[in-house]
Amino acid sequence: MKAYAYVDRIALERLVEIDQPDPVPGEHDVVVAMKAAALNYRDLAIADGDYHIEVQPPLIPVSDGAGEVVAVGKSVRRFRVGDRVCAVYLPDWTHGPIRREVAARRLGGPSNGVLRELMCASEEDFVMAPRHLSFEEAATLPIASVTAWQSLFVNGSVKPGDNVLVQGTGGVSIAAIQLARSAGARVISVVRTDKHRETLYRLGASDVLLSDDPSWHRQLFAVTRAVGANVIVNVAGGETVSDALLAASGAATIHLVGYAAGKMVTFDMFEAIRRAAKFLVAAAGSRASFQELVKLLELEEIRPLIAQRFSVRNHREGMDSLRRGGHLGKVVLTFD
Missing domain, CATH: 3.90.180.10 (Medium-chain alcohol dehydrogenases, catalytic domain)
Structure with missing residues (x-):
């Protein structure tokens, strides 16, 4: 072979x-x-x-x-x-x-x-x-989708009506959008360019914001009626974590699932304290999580x-x- x-x-x-x-x-x-x-x-x-x-x-x-x-x-x-x-x-x-x-x-x-x-x-x-x-x-599926599942439903607990902020357009990000939407959450996608907007809507995003627009945090609070993001999926690490924190609601859960922008994470501790933010680091998921994911994908026919x-x-x-x-x-x- x-x-x-x-x-x-x-x-x-x-x-x-x-x-x-x-x-x-x-x-x-x-x-x-x-x-x-x-x-x-x-x-x-x-x-x-x-x-x-x-x-x-x-x-x-x-x-x-x-x-x-x-x-x-x-x-x-x-x-x-x-x-x-x-x-x-x-x-x-x-x-x-x-x-x-x-x-x-x-x-x-x-x-x-x-x-x-x-x-x-x-x-x-x-x-x-x-x-x-x-x-x-x-x-x-084995890393990207299982990581999204483990983060949202095992490490965390996304609920219907939650505002879920997902950064990026890679495999974990797309899976997180699809899975959070299947749980009845409102998904806000934050991306660098506008070229994928319509596809992101089709995949389940309710709103698509551009990270290069300095007003995107204000836009997020506007579409969530001043609540902010209850759950944040950060795929890049580095300074993007500090940026994401500014969009968090009180008691928000921030999932750190990647390091494409840097393996050293920095954020303002005062901002984290004001929001009582909880940071969770993903490490993919168990075989049992994978099997549960497969059940949902088949039930909802998610691709x-x-x-x-x-x-x-x-x-x-x-x-x-x-x-x-x-x-x-x-x-x-x-x-x-």
Whole structure:
């Protein structure tokens, strides 16, 4: 089988195609023919040597993927040949709160990821993909959508009528818009440009504000009748957290789910005290959360948004597109 790996050094220019033997499943393993993989900013951070945990070669990168079960071990009970499945990003985190010991094994770094034609792992490392989604759509779920679900409904508790502010247009942002709207919340999207306004409305945003407009905070308080945002999903980190705090209501919950604008977060402590703001940091989600997410996606027929597709052979073009940013939805690699 073909795989893509950092063999001797982790750097994007050293990600090469390699040949490996076809895997044979152990007693509790499944073999999945990967059909699609989705990229995340952590993939860039790992390639750049700027990830928050140590990652060493050799490594098959990329955490998010979906495929079809093509072989099972003799004691496998959760899946059958032909099932469509998604890999679980943190496979040892099955349920409950996250703990250090269940966060050590992470697909795509430091553990091998999904950028391979055939993936063999324990049946516990996968969940059933939503029945209504394509492989490309299902591949986008393990980090972005599960993080949005874990933040909004496990770490937090979005309620009907809440004002939910979502910053950005990447995978977590789009998922947060769709999920918060499905819970009956009013979603306010804050973006850098106006070009995606109509699509954001279609996805569930009630209002779209431009972050480059210095009056956007006043506009937000106007559309929420002076309440402000009860829940904020911040995907960029850095100084954007301070900016988001100015839009918060009293006792607002601010979910910190990314670091595209910087890994050092700064904000005015007096502003946080005035609002009694609560900050929660996301760490993706458990397998149980993933399974609950799948139920909602199927019930509401929610579809993730794909911004661009590339062949897995053109993975560097996909990574370059992700680095440029500004896309609406996820960047996906497909296995031919």
